[in-house]
Amino acid sequence: MKKLVNCLIVAALGFCFACQTGKQAFNPDKKYAPEALRKDYRLFRSILEESHPSLYWYTSPDSLQAYFDGGYARITDSMTLPAFRTLLSYTISKINCGHTSVRYSKAFNRYLDTARLRLFPLSVKLWKDTMVVTANINRRDSVLRRGVVIKSINGLSQTTIRDSLFNYLVTDGYSLTGKYQTLSSDFGFGAWYKNVFGLPDQLDIHYLDSAGQEKQVSVPVYDPASDTARFRHLSQPRGPGEKKVLKRPNFEVSMVRNLQVDTAGSTGFMTVSTFSRGYQLKRFFRRSFRTLRENHIRDLVIDVRSNGGGEASNSTLLTRYLIDRKFKIADSLYAVNRHSRHYDKYIGNSLLYRTMMLFVTKKHRDGKYHFGYFERHYFKPKNKDHFDGQVYVLIGGNSFSATTLFAGSLKGQKNVTMVGEETGGGSYGNSAWMIPEVTLPNTGLRFRLPKFHLVVNRNWVKDGHGVMPDVPALPTTTAIKQGIDFKAEKARELILSHSAQKP
Numbered sequence: 494m495k496k497l498v499n500c501l502i503v504a505a506l507g508f509c510f511a512c513q514t515g516k517q518a519f520n521p522d523k524k525y526a527p528e529a530l531r532k533d534y535r536l537f538r539s540i541l542e543e544s545h546p547s548l549y550w551y552t553s554p555d556s557l558q559a560y561f562d563g564g565y566a567r568i569t570d571s572m573t574l575p576a577f578r579t580l581l582s583y584t585i586s587k588i589n590c591g592h593t594s595v596r597y598s599k600a601f602n603r604y605l606d607t608a609r610l611r612l613f614p615l616s617v618k619l620w621k622d623t624m625v626v627t628a629n630i631n632r633r634d635s636v637l638r639r640g641v642v643i644k645s646i647n648g649l650s651q652t653t654i655r656d657s658l659f660n661y662l663v664t665d666g667y668s669l670t671g672k673y674q675t676l677s678s679d680f681g682f683g684a685w686y687k688n689v690f691g692l693p694d695q696l697d698i699h700y701l702d703s704a705g706q707e708k709q710v711s712v713p714v715y716d717p718a719s720d721t722a723r724f725r726h727l728s729q730p731r732g733p734g735e736k737k738v739l740k741r742p743n744f745e746v747s748m749v750r751n752l753q754v755d756t757a758g759s760t761g762f763m764t765v766s767t768f769s770r771g772y773q774l775k776r777f778f779r780r781s782f783r784t785l786r787e788n789h790i791r792d793l794v795i796d797v798r799s800n801g802g803g804e805a806s807n808s809t810l811l812t813r814y815l816i817d818r819k820f821k822i823a824d825s826l827y828a829v830n831r832h833s834r835h836y837d838k839y840i841g842n843s844l845l846y847r848t849m850m851l852f853v854t855k856k857h858r859d860g861k862y863h864f865g866y867f868e869r870h871y872f873k874p875k876n877k878d879h880f881d882g883q884v885y886v887l888i889g890g891n892s893f894s895a896t897t898l899f900a901g902s903l904k905g906q907k908n909v910t911m912v913g914e915e916t917g918g919g920s921y922g923n924s925a926w927m928i929p930e931v932t933l934p935n936t937g938l939r940f941r942l943p944k945f946h947l948v949v950n951r952n953w954v955k956d957g958h959g960v961m962p963d964v965p966a967l968p969t970t971t972a973i974k975q976g977i978d979f980k981a982e983k984a985r986e987l988i989l990s991h992s993a994q995k996p
Contacts (some may be wrong), residue, residue, distance in 0.1 A: 519553045521604050521762050523934055524571035531568050533933040537581060537940065540931055541634075541837050546829050546946035547924040549587035551957055553664050560587040566637065578938055579688045582661045583772075585940065589957070591665040591893060591918060592925045598937030609717040611692060613683025615904060616642065618973050619673050624651040625973045628679075630715045637712065642701040646686075646839055647693070652844025658685045664917060665893075666957030671917025674890030719917035738907030746772050752781040759791040760988060763809065766796075768895045773812060782814050782878035792988045793880055796844050796887040802894025805926075809872055811864070812902045815880055815909070819871040820902050825948045826868055826926065828854060840942065841930040849927065850944070884909045885984040885993060888962060892916040894925055900960040901949055909986060916959035922948040 538561050547665055549557060572580070574597065581595045597605070615637060616628035624643045637643075656678070662685070664671040676682040696709050702708050749772055753762045755837040756838060761782060768774065784973075785793065797812075802808075805822060812820070831850040837843040854862035886898050888911055897918030903909045904920075926945035933939070966983035 504907060516725070519600050519604055521601065521608070522573060524573055524880050525577065526571055529566055529935040530572055530577055531565065533938065534565055534568060534581070536836070536839065536933060537931075538834065540839065540942065541585075541593075543831055544565060544837070544944070545590075545593065545924070545941060546827065546832055546944065547590060548588060550924070550946075552587055557587060560584050564792070569661060574598065574936060574938065575688055577936055579661060581938065581940070582663075586661055586663050589612055589664065589666050590924045590943065591663050591671060592923065592928055592941060594663045594936070594941050596930075596939040598932075598939065598942070600937060604718045612680065612715040613686050614691060614696075614712060614715040614719070615643075615683060616680050617682045617699050618677045618968060619651075619682070619728045620677075620968050622652055623654070623968075623970065625970055627677075627973060634712060636710050637698065637700065639971065639976075641733075642970060643698060644701065644707055645699040646794055647690075647697050649690075654686070654690075658682075658689060661685060661689060665919035665923055665959065666921075668890075668915055668917055668919065668957070668959045670890030670915045670959065671893065674888070689972070703791060705800055735879075750774060752777075752784060754784060754788055754790060756788050756790075758988075760788065760795070761785050761788075763793060764796045768800065768805075768811075768899075770804055770808040774807045777815060778811055782875075782880055785880055785882075786878050789978045790880075792885070793882060793982070794885045794887065794984045794988075796981070797892050797896050797899065798887045798889035800889050800893070800896040802889055802896050802918070802925075803890075805895045805898060808895035808899040812899050813872055813875045814878065815884055815906075816874050817875045817881075817908075821867070821871055822850045822898060823864075823867045823947050823971065824951045824962075826864040826945055826946045826959045827857075828946070829861060835932075837933065839931050841932065843929065846944065861946075882908065882934075883988070885987060886911050887966075887980045887984060888913045888916050888960060890914060890917040892985060893918040894923060897923070897960055898949065904960055904963075910964060911960060911962045912964045912984050912987065913962050915961050918951070918959055920958060920960045921953050921955040922946070935940040 514985055551674060552560075561584060565581055567580055578595050578597060585593055585595055591639075596602075597859075612630065614629055614634070615626055618625045618627050626637050626641045626643065627639055629639075631639050645651060646654060646860045658676060659669070662672040663674050676685065695713055697709065697711050699709050700709055700744075709917050726971040749764075749766045752765050755761070755865065761781075761784075765774075809822060829849065831854065832843060833840060837847075840846070850862065853866070854864055857863050884903070884906075886900060886909065888902065892900060897916045897920060900911060900916055901920045904911060924943040924946055926943065926947065928941050928943045930939050931942050964983060966980040968979060971977070972979045
């Protein structure tokens, strides 16, 4: 018995040692040999050229080939994983598809979950030619506080930095609001700045003081090793929808979708920050529109400016409660193939996607595999609890994918007003629907590969832009400094103005 116990102890110690060794074996600073990188790059390019349904939708074949060739030519020496991801991000951004983005390997993401890396200390809000501080994690810094305008960083103007970083960010078509929002998200700017420009020990920052005079200050980067506060996931940027959790506590669900009713003002304020599964949206919509009817609400504000998309069935359902006519999701919805002839082993869940494609698509004379149901099917407005009052939809750069389908369907309706900024998602269409993940074998980097090319309405102009607001609501330095929700305030102004015009 004693011998057995000793054996178990030795085995347990061996297991623990093995686990510890496994954790220590991952080296985030590892450099990959040029030939390994080139092999991954060639595979990256080949899979996109074979299977991406909209590769040349906004970029000509000659131009995109030049970008592919240029990226490959930049592999002249060994690279770390972040450096290689940055290189791939530059190339993939030229497709102008917001659903096609590059992600770190799973091992690197696990490392980031616990790593305490040096960080760019500021979070900023960007628009046009303006960069304003929204947060500073160097808590002792009394200069660069919320609302301070930044003119340059380490000798580069904010417009030069912005234009440089835009080259690595994905978007639908030519819409820039999505890129602005990516950089304006919590420490999104700092993460991309670090990846593209590096992170020196000190940052020389030129800013405007309270009198509008340009001043200069040198600030250190944020080092969590000298601070007890922990900031998770701030060291590297991640793509939208990268981590999905289906079971969530009720308080989180209520933060994502909620309805507030002002019975005195006969106004409802609905927030829908996602159309993804796991948030009981169908029940939420059913209860919400019943509540609006029972309380005789005349004006409804729907906030989807932070909604990156999700299930089209959910966005379609919300549309049906508001729209005044029958509508289709797509005039055309097709894939260029059902599966890859050569690269299935690198594509996640390839057998599942191949089986699904077999059942839902049919090959047409054009050689494409069409999802005929959505090309033919018209959805009708809801009869029960349909809302017929005035609707104000708050949109912005983070309004994407299924959210753009929702906004585009309602755009132009007599009782609907789009308020805010251009959506990040393209109004003419997008490439999405089924989006498997491809893993490159040598580095483990992953990229999203949308399967379907969707055109909402062939009669619309394919100008590369998102759904445009009927009433723009743009940021100002004062609004950022004072924490004013300028889009919601604009909606309130419109409601008051509309009420004042009533007899």
